[in-house]
Amino acid sequence: MQSDAAHIQLERLNQEEWAKQESTADEKLAKVRAKHGKRPNIIYILADDIGWADVGCYGGGKVRGAPTPHLNQMAAEGMKFLTFYAQPSCTPSRVGIMTGRIPVRTGLNEVLWPGSKQGLHPEEVTIATLLSEVGYKTAFHGKWHLGDKEEFRPPNHGFDEGYYTLYNAAPWAFGDKRMDAFAWPESEEFAKKYPVEGIIEFKPGEKPREVEELSAERIRTYDEDLANKTIDFIKRHAAGDEPFFVYHAASKIDYWGAHPDWEGKSPGGSIFSDQMIEHDHNVGQILQAVRDLGIEENTLVVWMSDNGPMYGVGARATTYHWFRGGKGDVLEGGVRVPAIAWWPGMIEPGQDPMDIFSITDWFTTAARLGEAKDNIPDDRVTDGVDQTSLLIHGEGHSRRDYIFLYGGAELGAVRKRQYKSHAGEMHGGLPTNEVYDVVTDPGEKFVDNVRHFGLSVPFQDLVREHMTLIENFPHRVLEDTPGAGHIHGD
Numbered sequence: 001m002q003s004d005a006a007h008i009q010l011e012r013l014n015q016e017e018w019a020k021q022e023s024t025a026d027e028k029l030a031k032v033r034a035k036h037g038k039r040p041n042i043i044y045i046l047a048d049d050i051g052w053a054d055v056g057c058y059g060g061g062k063v064r065g066a067p068t069p070h071l072n073q074m075a076a077e078g079m080k081f082l083t084f085y086a087q088p089s090c091t092p093s094r095v096g097i098m099t100g101r102i103p104v105r106t107g108l109n110e111v112l113w114p115g116s117k118q119g120l121h122p123e124e125v126t127i128a129t130l131l132s133e134v135g136y137k138t139a140f141h142g143k144w145h146l147g148d149k150e151e152f153r154p155p156n157h158g159f160d161e162g163y164y165t166l167y168n169a170a171p172w173a174f175g176d177k178r179m180d181a182f183a184w185p186e187s188e189e190f191a192k193k194y195p196v197e198g199i200i201e202f203k204p205g206e207k208p209r210e211v212e213e214l215s216a217e218r219i220r221t222y223d224e225d226l227a228n229k230t231i232d233f234i235k236r237h238a239a240g241d242e243p244f245f246v247y248h249a250a251s252k253i254d255y256w257g258a259h260p261d262w263e264g265k266s267p268g269g270s271i272f273s274d275q276m277i278e279h280d281h282n283v284g285q286i287l288q289a290v291r292d293l294g295i296e297e298n299t300l301v302v303w304m305s306d307n308g309p310m311y312g313v314g315a316r317a318t319t320y321h322w323f324r325g326g327k328g329d330v331l332e333g334g335v336r337v338p339a340i341a342w343w344p345g346m347i348e349p350g351q352d353p354m355d356i357f358s359i360t361d362w363f364t365t366a367a368r369l370g371e372a373k374d375n376i377p378d379d380r381v382t383d384g385v386d387q388t389s390l391l392i393h394g395e396g397h398s399r400r401d402y403i404f405l406y407g408g409a410e411l412g413a414v415r416k417r418q419y420k421s422h423a424g425e426m427h428g429g430l431p432t433n434e435v436y437d438v439v440t441d442p443g444e445k446f447v448d449n450v451r452h453f454g455l456s457v458p459f460q461d462l463v464r465e466h467m468t469l470i471e472n473f474p475h476r477v478l479e480d481t482p483g484a485g486h487i488h489g490d
Helices: 005-013 015-036 069-076 090-099 127-133 188-193 218-237 271-292 314-318 361-369 388-393 456-472
Strands: 041-047 079-085 137-143 161-165 199-202 209-212 244-249 299-305 336-342 356-358 402-407 410-416 419-422 434-437
Touching: 005 015, 005 402, 005 456, 015 388, 041 090, 041 218, 041 271, 041 361, 069 271, 069 299, 069 336, 090 127, 090 361, 127 137, 127 244, 127 361, 137 218, 161 218, 218 244, 218 271, 271 299, 299 361, 356 402, 361 388, 410 456
Parallel strands: 041 244, 041 299, 079 356, 137 161, 137 244
Antiparallel strands: 079 336, 161 199, 199 209, 299 336, 402 410, 410 419, 419 434
């Protein structure tokens, strides 16, 4: 596996100590496999647009009018990450989970919309493909958002079965005359060129098919179906000889409304708070299914958000966060998100490490747990690092002390230990990067001028080494450059 330059340096400095930790982790994993007769099951639950302070165990929840008792319990029984970084928006974070690569390396670094020619290239190796190759049963349920051409879809990226939508909850409305004053979206030509599909389902040995159209009412009950599909998959494979991997990507939080059973039921009474308690309930149902089946000691469950809150959309704009920024930003509010790992018997309860963790790390960690890490290709850079040691040994055992944060195709910020440098231009021969100590100032409110110049060269060296490796392993170039939110001429 080809790691990024910053990780190669860390590995060299910590080689002896890390080897001891890996040996201990291997022993513990071997005992669990011997007891259960197979490798661990893996469940990844991805929430949409839930910010760091939205969840109760992160200081939100009940205080925000949206109690999250199930996520709080998950954190109390497992590990709550205080410094977990996703990507700034939907598609890029999904690229990170699936490939373990910074999205810019794949060419897929911006949000996709119906009719986009881009997608997750067939030559990108996903975690579902790696696990499937070593015998895992795999399923995808939820919001895909990685391209709508056939070659970009879940069946062609390692999943055995699925129940999903290509985008978020909005596309049903793109061609709806009630949602647009223009006649263009209502035309036949528009519908042919920019097709919008509803709910798609595929089963082992069967071709995918659209099973239902979406509507404003139907999308409200969609997440309940996703939870039921995931629970059904878990039940069907819990007692099997082979382990399973399920990637559950919820469609909420969005702006269409909660399930009717949850509408108006939250103390906050807003669209946001109703959906939060609905989502929390669905996560609780999945965890309870794992408990009821008695497979919790051999099942890693991870819950995480794909990016920070999307301000300015209906009732969602009422959200308050003490991190600066939101969805689309490389400020902490856009990329530092809540994440929880739960694995009774393997992860000690009640942990809240400050260690830096990237969403790309779940790719490599799952490959290690599934004994498929040797199959990760070495002809490209894999940014995700194996964080098994952190899960097993606890705080202080992360395999990274850095993070590169891209806004689209541009490097927007770099964090090394507690310092974070936002990109800036030179002015009169002086760097204008804004440097923050995001441990003492996680809100990025006060530029750390004392450290500003002293850290200039170390940050420049970090970026230079990162860029040199890009020269050796160039980014993938897709058919068209994604232009979400932009208008390009021919």
